[in-house]
Amino acid sequence: MRITYQSALHLSLPELAELHTAAYGGGWVSKPDKLADIFRTQNVDLKLSLIAYDGRRPVGLALLGRRRAHSWLYDFAIAHSHRGKGLGTRLLQTVSREAAKAGIRDVELDVWEKRDDAIRLYGRAGFQHVRTYLMFQATGQQLRLNDSDLPAEWQITPDLVETVIPWYAAAEGEPEPAWDRRLPSLLTYGDAQVMVLVDAEGMAACLHYAARPAAGTDPNRIRPMFVGLRQGAGLLHLRALFYAAARNAFGQAASTTFRIALEPENSSLAKLLQDLGMSVAARAFDMRLRMA
Numbered sequence: 001m002r003i004t005y006q007s008a009l010h011l012s013l014p015e016l017a018e019l020h021t022a023a024y025g026g027g028w029v030s031k032p033d034k035l036a037d038i039f040r041t042q043n044v045d046l047k048l049s050l051i052a053y054d055g056r057r058p059v060g061l062a063l064l065g066r067r068r069a070h071s072w073l074y075d076f077a078i079a080h081s082h083r084g085k086g087l088g089t090r091l092l093q094t095v096s097r098e099a100a101k102a103g104i105r106d107v108e109l110d111v112w113e114k115r116d117d118a119i120r121l122y123g124r125a126g127f128q129h130v131r132t133y134l135m136f137q138a139t140g141q142q143l144r145l146n147d148s149d150l151p152a153e154w155q156i157t158p159d160l161v162e163t164v165i166p167w168y169a170a171a172e173g174e175p176e177p178a179w180d181r182r183l184p185s186l187l188t189y190g191d192a193q194v195m196v197l198v199d200a201e202g203m204a205a206c207l208h209y210a211a212r213p214a215a216g217t218d219p220n221r222i223r224p225m226f227v228g229l230r231q232g233a234g235l236l237h238l239r240a241l242f243y244a245a246a247r248n249a250f251g252q253a254a255s256t257t258f259r260i261a262l263e264p265e266n267s268s269l270a271k272l273l274q275d276l277g278m279s280v281a282a283r284a285f286d287m288r289l290r291m292a
C-alpha cells in the first residue's frame with residue numbers, strides 16, 4: 001500500500017460525498033448539498049483538509065474547519081479495506097502537521113464518549129480530553145409545556161437571526177460553546193430562527209434555534225443552538241420560548257422533540273435544562289490538540 005495525501009480541494013462535492021459515504025460504510029449516505037451546508041456553517045477549509053489515496057483511489061478523508069489560528073476536525077474516516085493498519089493515525093498526524101505549517105495553533109473535535117476506538121486514535125495523535133459536552137433531549141409532553149407558559153403580558157415574537165449578536169456578546173462569562181454553536185455558525189445556518197421574549201421589564205430572553213420537520217426516524221424537532229437570558233430571567237422564560245418555538249413551527253408543543261447538542265457540562269444553560277426536566281441523552285468529549 002503506497003499512500004499519498006492531497007488537499008480536498010481537488011475533489012468535487014459529489015466525489016467528496018461519495019468518499020465520505022464509502023469510508024463510513026454501513027448504509028449511511030453523505031449528500032453533497034448537506035456537505036455544502038456544513039462546510040459553510042462550520043468554515044470547513046478544503047485546502048487544509050486532506051484526502052488519503054492508495055494509488056489513485058481515495059481511501060480516507062480528514063475535513064478541517066478553520067477560524068483564524070483555530071481549527072476543528074469536522075469529520076474523519078478511513079475506508080473499511082484500509083482500517084487497522086495505522087492509516088487513520090498517520091492521516092491525522094499528517095493533517096495536523098500541515099495545519100501547523102499553515103499557522104494553526106490548535107485543533108479541536110468532539111467524539112461520543114463511548115467511541116473508545118476513536119478516542120484511543122485521537123489520543124495517539126496527541127489530542128487530550130479537555131471537557132465534556134452533554135446532549136439533552138425531551139418532548140414537549142415530558143416537559144409539560146402548555147399555554148400557561150405564556151403569561152398574557154409576555155410578548156414572544158420572531159426576530160432577525162442577527163438579533164443573537166448582542167446576546168452572544170453578553171454571555172461572555174459562560175464556557176465557550178462548541179465550534180458549530182459559535183457565532184459564525186449561528187449566523188450562517190440556512191434554517192436558523194430567533195424568537196425574543198419581552199416581559200414587563202423589557203427584553204428578557206432570546207432563543208436561536210432550528211425547527212426541523214420529521215424525516216426518516218427523526219420526529220418534528222426544535223434544536224436550540226443559543227439561549228440568551230437577561231439577569232434574573234430563567235426557567236419560566238425558557239419554557240415560554242420553547243413552547244412558542246414549537247407552536248410556531250408545528251402548531252403544538254406536546255409531540256415536538258427538543259434536542260440540544262454539545263452543551264458544555266458546566267454552563268448555566270446545562271443546569272437550567274436539567275431544572276427544566278430534560279434528560280441527558282448522551283455525552284461527548286471535547287478533545288484538543290495544541291501545536292508545539
Ligand SMILES: CC(C)(COP(=O)(O)OP(=O)(O)OC[C@H]1O[C@@H](n2cnc3c(N)ncnc32)[C@H](O)[C@@H]1OP(=O)(O)O)[C@@H](O)C(=O)NCCC(=O)NCCS
Pocket residue numbers: 023024076077078079082083084085086087088089090110111112115117118120121
Ligand atoms: C476511526 C477510524 C478513522 C480509524 O481508522 P484506522 O485507519 O483503522 O485507524 P488506525 O489503523 O490508525 O488505528 C486502528 C487500530 O489499528 C491499530 N494499528 C495501528 N497500526 C497498525 C498496524 N500497522 N497494523 C495493525 N494494527 C495497527 C491501532 O493501534 C488501533 O488499535 P486500537 O483500536 O486497539 O487502538 C475508522 O475506524 C473509521 O473511519 N471509522 C468510521 C468513521 C468514524 O467513526 N470516524 C470517527 C468519528 S469520531
